[in-house]
Amino acid sequence: MYTFQLKSNENASASYPQHENGHVDSISLLSSEKTVQELLEPAIHGMDGHLVEFSEALRTVTKALRLAAEGIACAQADAAEWKHKYELERARNMQLEHKALSPEEHHCDLPSERTEGLNNQEDATYQAIGQTLKCCGENGICTHVILRDGEADSDCESVKNGKKKKASFKLAWCCKGESSDQYKHDVVSFATGNITTAEHSSKQISLKWETSPQTVLVLTRPNSTSARIICAEMIRWLKEHKKLDIFVEPRVRSELLTESSFFNFVHTWEDDKEALLLHTKVDLVVTLGGDGTVLWGASLFKGPVPPVVAFSLGSLGFMTPFYSEHYKESLDAILQGPISITLRHRLQCHVIQESAKHELDTDEPTLVLNEVTINRGISSFLTNLVCYCDHNFVTTVQGDGLILSTTSGSTAYSLAAGGSMVHPQVPGILFTPISPHSLSFRPLIFPEHVTVRVQIPSKSRSPAWVSFDGKGRKKLEPGDALLCSMAPWPVPTACQVDSTSDFLRSIHDGLHWNLRKTLLRTRI
Numbered sequence: 001m002y003t004f005q006l007k008s009n010e011n012a013s014a015s016y017p018q019h020e021n022g023h024v025d026s027i028s029l030l031s032s033e034k035t036v037q038e039l040l041e042p043a044i045h046g047m048d049g050h051l052v053e054f055s056e057a058l059r060t061v062t063k064a065l066r067l068a069a070e071g072i073a074c075a076q077a078d079a080a081e082w083k084h085k086y087e088l089e090r091a092r093n094m095q096l097e098h099k100a101l102s103p104e105e106h107h108c109d110l111p112s113e114r115t116e117g118l119n120n121q122e123d124a125t126y127q128a129i130g131q132t133l134k135c136c137g138e139n140g141i142c143t144h145v146i147l148r149d150g151e152a153d154s155d156c157e158s159v160k161n162g163k164k165k166k167a168s169f170k171l172a173w174c175c176k177g178e179s180s181d182q183y184k185h186d187v188v189s190f191a192t193g194n195i196t197t198a199e200h201s202s203k204q205i206s207l208k209w210e211t212s213p214q215t216v217l218v219l220t221r222p223n224s225t226s227a228r229i230i231c232a233e234m235i236r237w238l239k240e241h242k243k244l245d246i247f248v249e250p251r252v253r254s255e256l257l258t259e260s261s262f263f264n265f266v267h268t269w270e271d272d273k274e275a276l277l278l279h280t281k282v283d284l285v286v287t288l289g290g291d292g293t294v295l296w297g298a299s300l301f302k303g304p305v306p307p308v309v310a311f312s313l314g315s316l317g318f319m320t321p322f323y324s325e326h327y328k329e330s331l332d333a334i335l336q337g338p339i340s341i342t343l344r345h346r347l348q349c350h351v352i353q354e355s356a357k358h359e360l361d362t363d364e365p366t367l368v369l370n371e372v373t374i375n376r377g378i379s380s381f382l383t384n385l386v387c388y389c390d391h392n393f394v395t396t397v398q399g400d401g402l403i404l405s406t407t408s409g410s411t412a413y414s415l416a417a418g419g420s421m422v423h424p425q426v427p428g429i430l431f432t433p434i435s436p437h438s439l440s441f442r443p444l445i446f447p448e449h450v451t452v453r454v455q456i457p458s459k460s461r462s463p464a465w466v467s468f469d470g471k472g473r474k475k476l477e478p479g480d481a482l483l484c485s486m487a488p489w490p491v492p493t494a495c496q497v498d499s500t501s502d503f504l505r506s507i508h509d510g511l512h513w514n515l516r517k518t519l520l521r522t523r524i
């Protein structure tokens with residue numbers, strides 16, 4: 001009996017025709033439902049209660065299946081309709097875009113002298129674009145320009161209809177202050193008043209060697225046996241297989257020579273003055289350690305920084321995407337290029353002492369890759385830091401202190417203090433308070449071009465302490481100030497995949513960001 005029922009069940013399901021996508025046809029389900037009823041009707045006649053119950057259950061299942069199939073069919077019809085709508089909308093947008101981009105289409109039936117005028121203006125426009133590109137080339141700064149100087153374009157309909165034209169305007173911007181012409185660019189001038197950006201300013205950057213790298217600086221985390229072992233092995237491989245010149249820190253050279261006189265070819269430097277010239281000799285920097293070693297490496301370069309390849313020892317860091325175990329494959333690919341890089345912006349920090357505020361000759365700035373922190377040190381008083389952004393008063397920080405962070409540093413101390421995580425390729429200055437006394441004090445992000453000034457009021461009850469990437473603490477006496485702005489020398493770090501993929505991997509693997517634990521239940 002039960003064998004029969006099972007078989008009929010199988011037959012019923014086998015007879016449900018399925019679409020390519022695996023969905024069951026609701027009409028066939030309806031007929032199957034009837035078939036089940038017809039088949040069972042005589043069989044159950046006069047049988048016991050169990051069979052009646054079972055046939056009821058079977059009917060309910062078939063009905064449920066039919067309803068589900070109807071639902072799916074309905075959803076599919078809906079989806080097809082939306083897809084059609086989407087395609088129409090897309091085609092319309094593409095048409096509009098095309099219209100906006102092609103200059104010829106803008107010249108509808110205007111009087112001929114008017115069109116001539118426009119053509120001349122366009123010539124001038126293209127000349128202007130040419131000039132801008134030339135100027136970009138010279139300055140090493142690229143601004144993508146859309147210029148459409150002067151009078152109407154897509155407003156021609158309104159002109160024909162005798163309607164008023166929209167006011168024309170011109171946008172300009174400058175970096176590095178009003179006074180510097182060098183970085184000034186006229187950008188957009190649209191008679192229509194529509195502002196668009198031609199290109200995204202910050203894209204995935206690719207580095208292609210024009211001549212092969214010759215010299216590599218290898219930096220290692222101190223007091224680490226694994227770093228020492230991999231360092232010696234890597235240097236031997238770079239010399240024997242890649243014929244490269246190697247630089248290491250004075251400490252590392254002594255360590256290598258203690259191991260073997262083979263490492264006699266390794267170069268180093270004598271003093272800080274010589275270290276300052278490293279960027280003129282080194283094509284590539286390799287770090288073996290954690291994020292701290294990358295910070296250390298960056299701090300050796302007070303100006304331009306060669307590309308940095310950061311190998312992690314053990315766990316992956318936020319700025320160390322390469323595994324040291326695979327150094328040969330990674331370095332092979334990097335030395336050959338092209339490689340994706342992240343340009344990690346740095347902040348330059350000046351401490352201005354009250355006693356020396358009228359002196360023109362201030363100390364060299366300190367460059368940070370993560371952040372500069374101003375805190376209360378051992379004092380038990382709240383900090384009282386008066387902050388300005390350019391010439392605008394921002395706020396007074398009363399709390400444990402303030403972090404001015406780069407976007408690379410956004411996953412470090414700033415994050416612990418409640419700041420947001422920001423993709424490292426975004427240029428900006430994060431303004432994150434540390435344990436602020438006021439509950440409404442939320443973190444801010446300033447644009448890249450501003451200068452932030454943190455002033456210790458002359459009447460402050462206590463000094464404050466400033467530290468750079470967690471190091472080099474300095475005392476800020478009442479009346480002293482810290483000036484912080486974006487440095488012109490970023491740190492180019494090689495990516496394992498690309499900027500975004502590496503960033504996301506670091507926050508997923510390093511922080512377990514938004515990871516929810518799911519309970520594995522045994523299915524009954």
Ligand SMILES: NC(=O)c1ccc[n+]([C@@H]2O[C@H](COP(=O)([O-])OP(=O)(O)OC[C@H]3O[C@@H](n4cnc5c(N)ncnc54)[C@H](O)[C@@H]3O)[C@@H](O)[C@H]2O)c1
Pocket residue numbers: 290291292293295317318319370371408409410411412413414416468469470
């Ligand atoms: N409460 C905190 O979270 C806190 C406190 C002090 C310093 N720090 C951070 O430590 C940094 C100095 O690092 P260190 O290695 O010289 O000191 P460290 O040896 O004390 O290490 C600090 C930790 O911060 C991590 N770290 C460093 N840079 C990071 C980054 N950009 N993103 C995510 N994590 C990062 C390191 O991997 C390490 O685990 C400082 O720049 C500061 O950002 C954090």
Ligand SMILES: Nc1ncnc2c1ncn2[C@@H]1O[C@H](COP(=O)(O)OP(=O)(O)OP(=O)(O)O)[C@@H](O)[C@H]1O
Pocket residue numbers: 219220221222249289290291292293294295296315316317
């Ligand atoms: N070559 C170096 N010379 C001097 N100090 C260094 C050097 N490399 C790293 N440091 C310092 O040693 C400390 C530890 O460096 P490490 O690279 O292990 O950083 P970490 O980020 O703490 O490591 P992890 O990511 O494994 O937690 C840091 O404070 C760093 O500034």
